Amino acid sequence: MTPKRKRIWDKTGGKCWYCGNDLPEKGWHADHVEPVIRVTELARKNPDCPDQAWKPEREREDNKVPACSKCNLYKSTHSVEEFRELLQRQVELARKASVNFRNAERFGLITVNGVKVTFYFETMESSHG
Ligand SMILES: [Zn+2]
Structure with a gap:
């Protein structure tokens, strides 16, 4: 586990931020609490593209929490x-x-x-x- 992932893990001591289940040491997700919606490279280059909800400023460690894959995938961009x-x-x-x-x-x-x-x-x- 990288030092950065360890710091995220330590926010709950290895439990899912949402459901509280114990996380496996491998396969847990670093969830963005406030979603960073990823758009295509094409949309990123085109400011007129309607899908400009990409929030790169949310790509911060204090916006990341440990989550199980089920919660993270279901939460999606919510x-x-x-x-x-x-x-x-x-x-x-x-x-x-x-x-x-x-x-x-x-x-x-x-x-x-x-x-x-x-x-x-x-x-x-x-x-x-
Ligand atoms: Zn969970």
């Missing part, structure tokens, strides 16, 4: 609050998409508990890191 909203809709989306979910719910095999999405970093002491 902000933290957009990611929270997306996660909060998972039950609704599963109910809509899955007959297995609906059957399991109808027969009481699963119960939706209405929990609000809390990220791991929100449970850490504010003095941490």
Whole structure:
């Protein structure tokens, strides 16, 4: 692990910033909290291109947190609050998409508990890191 990646890892002591699961030493992602949207080289050279949401100034270590690949890939280019909203809709989306979910719910095999999405970093002491 490079010294830079080690510093990012140490922000949580090796847990995912979002879900809190233990990260593997290999295969964890350094997530941009505020997304750096990457555009093509062509778009970068053309200031009139509509996709100029690339934010190179967010390419900073203090904007990077350790994340598991699942959270990082699902968060994609979303902000933290957009990611929270997306996660909060998972039950609704599963109910809509899955007959297995609906059957399991109808027969009481699963119960939706209405929990609000809390990220791991929100449970850490504010003095941490
Ligand atoms: Zn995660």
